[in-house]
Amino acid sequence: MSKNLVIPIGPQHPSLKEPACFTITLEGEKVIEADIGIGYNHRGIEKSCESRNYYQALYIIERVCGICSHSHSTCYLSGVEKLAGVEIPRRAAFIRTIFGELERLHSHLLWLGVAGHEIGFDTLFMYTWRDRELVLDILAMLCGNRVNYGINTLGGVRRDLEPQHIDDIRRMCAKIEERNNYYVNLALSDATLAARLSGVGMLSKEDALKYGAVGPVLRASGVKSDTRRNDPYLIYPEIPFDVITYDSCDVFGRVVVRVLEINESIKIIRYCLDNMPDGDIIAKMPRKIPAGEVVSRYEAPRGEDVHFIKANGTDIPERVKVRAPSEANWHSMAHMLKGDYLADTPIIIAAIDPCYSCTDRAITLNNAAGSKRTDWEAIRKHGIEFYRNKGVDVSRILLPEKINY
Amino acid sequence: MNPLKKLIKWAQRKSPWIIHFNAGACNGCDIEVVDALTPRFDLERFGVLQKGSPRHADVLVCTGAVTMQTADRLKNIYDQMAEPKFVVAVGTCACSGGVFGDCYCVKGGIDAVIPVSAYIPGCAARPEAIIDGVVKLLSTLEDKKLQPKNPIVINSEKELADMLDEAEAAEENTETENFEENKAKEDNENA
Ligand code: SF4
Numbered sequence: 001m002s003k004n005l006v007i008p009i010g011p012q013h014p015s016l017k018e019p020a021c022f023t024i025t026l027e028g029e030k031v032i033e034a035d036i037g038i039g040y041n042h043r044g045i046e047k048s049c050e051s052r053n054y055y056q057a058l059y060i061i062e063r064v065c066g067i068c069s070h071s072h073s074t075c076y077l078s079g080v081e082k083l084a085g086v087e088i089p090r091r092a093a094f095i096r097t098i099f100g101e102l103e104r105l106h107s108h109l110l111w112l113g114v115a116g117h118e119i120g121f122d123t124l125f126m127y128t129w130r131d132r133e134l135v136l137d138i139l140a141m142l143c144g145n146r147v148n149y150g151i152n153t154l155g156g157v158r159r160d161l162e163p164q165h166i167d168d169i170r171r172m173c174a175k176i177e178e179r180n181n182y183y184v185n186l187a188l189s190d191a192t193l194a195a196r197l198s199g200v201g202m203l204s205k206e207d208a209l210k211y212g213a214v215g216p217v218l219r220a221s222g223v224k225s226d227t228r229r230n231d232p233y234l235i236y237p238e239i240p241f242d243v244i245t246y247d248s249c250d251v252f253g254r255v256v257v258r259v260l261e262i263n264e265s266i267k268i269i270r271y272c273l274d275n276m277p278d279g280d281i282i283a284k285m286p287r288k289i290p291a292g293e294v295v296s297r298y299e300a301p302r303g304e305d306v307h308f309i310k311a312n313g314t315d316i317p318e319r320v321k322v323r324a325p326s327e328a329n330w331h332s333m334a335h336m337l338k339g340d341y342l343a344d345t346p347i348i349i350a351a352i353d354p355c356y357s358c359t360d361r362a363i364t365l366n367n368a369a370g371s372k373r374t375d376w377e378a379i380r381k382h383g384i385e386f387y388r389n390k391g392v393d394v395s396r397i398l399l400p401e402k403i404n405y
Numbered sequence: 406m407n408p409l410k411k412l413i414k415w416a417q418r419k420s421p422w423i424i425h426f427n428a429g430a431c432n433g434c435d436i437e438v439v440d441a442l443t444p445r446f447d448l449e450r451f452g453v454l455q456k457g458s459p460r461h462a463d464v465l466v467c468t469g470a471v472t473m474q475t476a477d478r479l480k481n482i483y484d485q486m487a488e489p490k491f492v493v494a495v496g497t498c499a500c501s502g503g504v505f506g507d508c509y510c511v512k513g514g515i516d517a518v519i520p521v522s523a524y525i526p527g528c529a530a531r532p533e534a535i536i537d538g539v540v541k542l543l544s545t546l547e548d549k550k551l552q553p554k555n556p557i558v559i560n561s562e563k564e565l566a567d568m569l570d571e572a573e574a575a576e577e578n579t580e581t582e583n584f585e586e587n588k589a590k591e592d593n594e595n596a
Contacts, residue, residue, distance in 0.1 A: 040474045041429050044508035063504055066433020066529060110436070129443035147433035147529040 034337035049320040066147045070103045071300035073152040079296035079309040089280040092156035093234045098272050101265040106135040107301035108258045111353045118346040120384035131179045138172050156282030173266045180262045187255050197252035201336040201348035211332035214325050215303020220254040222247030227299035251351045288315050302353050343386035420452035424462035430469025433529035434496035441532040459485040470498040470505040471512045483519045492521045497528045523557040
């Protein structure tokens with residue numbers, strides 16, 4: 001019997017990865033054990049919220065994660081507003097929803113690019129990141145910043161939507177929809193992509209529920225679960241949209257779910273623009289929040305985000321706890337890695353769309369004492385070569401010749 | 406200078422290879438760094454290439470405040486890079502610790518651990534500012550000295566404001582010109 005090989009990867013990954021350390025035990029080419037070490041990005045956000053007032057804490061909560069900053073701040077604010085017994089104006093709820101969906105758009109496009117990169121399909125990476133710029137332009141136009149929008153404030157939003165913005169948003173939606181239809185087509189009909197991704201990183205419906213997967217990972221295992229539907233907030237109860245599910249339970253399914261969700265997000269944005277009421281954008285908030293506890297939920301691009309807030313009657317929160325979606329998906333990822341080839345690890349890890357800065361808040365620090373470290377790039381290259389030798393070469397996928405910009 | 410050194414310097418100036426390290430960023434700045442490499446901004450047109458190993462890289466692009474966990478690793482990575490090497494701190498966090506400055510697990514900006522040659526503030530630093538910083542760093546290398554004496558600071562807000570002022574002034578000029586022209590035309594017609 002051959003001896004098992006242990007490969008430590010990380011914690012420094014080039015390109016798109018943030019620090020994390022994986023210890024993978026191999027038997028031949030197969031992974032039999034995967035251990036994940038996180039905590040490199042632990043900054044102590046929850047603790048520092050306890051020494052700031054509710055307004056100041058909002059800005060640090062927004063910086064839990066730069067990709068889903070709006071998700072975190074909205075989740076936190078809905079909790080605080082519930083404690084204070086304040087209802088935000090309807091127009092503010094519409095604006096928050098629009099921002100939430102714009103964020104989902106750019107986050108999913110970003111993910112699609114990263115997934116393409118991990119399997120050696122760099123053209124897709126460049127395409128989606130260029131499309132993503134259109135969304136970022138709109139965000140910059142609406143709030144003045146491309147990342148960390150700072151649009152939310154206690155009791156509502158800080159900036160209103162002007163009529164000329166609405167036209168720009170519609171134009172952007174039309175463009176993204178056209179481009180996304182091409183990605184949908186690519187995902188659903190391309191044989192190479194299907195050969196590369198199906199059967200990789202299997203997570204059955206039972207396991208997904210057992211390990212507490214959330215978001216697109218859970219929906220790609222055939223579970224119809226979306227906080228926007230199960231526990232609606234803002235104006236979601238009245239918005240008609242579909243919860244996308246796919247039951248292939250593999251990485252391929254996760255691609256399909258995400259590209260189809262982009263179209264749903266566009267639908268939601270259009271609904272909001274069509275039905276936007278007039279009125280105030282901010283309600284008056286008391287400075288001191290009455291004592292109490294609240295749990296608020298929000299469907300971030302990566303899955304369900306949960307915030308717990310405990311108030312003690314002063315203007316400073318007593319405790320803020322953040323359970324980010326990536327954190328919930330780590331466990332199912334460790335399970336997915338088992339039994340797959342080493343060559344598949346990059347895409348399986350990327351498929352949950354891990355976000356380390358979200359995750360690393362209250363995790364015990366691990367000591368990554370290892371001697372020889374393999375870097376991510378090497379594994380990625382190995383993966384691409386491995387499949388090329390098997391005859392699956394995604395970089396050969398033909399792309400449309402002409403694109404209008 | 407011996408020819409080999411000259412060649413190395415030329416190559417470094419014309420094609421700096423960068424490595425990106427997240428020391429504890431919120432992700433916003435990392436994404437903007439990657440964004441700068443994608444088609445809209447395309448940092449590669451300056452010969453900048455992203456590399457996976459610190460041993461191959463000339464410029465270390467750091468984002469985020471340094472957490473206790475990453476401090477030693479950041480130092481390690483810096484030590485592994487070959488001389489001459491430069492460090493660019495991207496984002497307010499990387500410059501000073503920013504919003505995470507007083508968190509218990511944060512040591513401060515990148516310069517708390519390693520020397521920095523260019524600061525690019527902004528939360529998140531815009532890709533334009535990142536490109537500006539890298540280009541300015543490269544242009545100081547044109548001089549004899551390989552290490553800029555004083556760190557470069559990119560003040561994109563101020564530059565943007567100046568640019569807007571200039572544009573406004575230019576617009577006003579054209580408006581008055583047009584106005585004069587129109588007036589002259591009208592006078593002619595009337596005559
Ligand atoms: S400067 Fe802002 S965007 Fe950049 S890493 Fe820090 S908090 Fe995030």
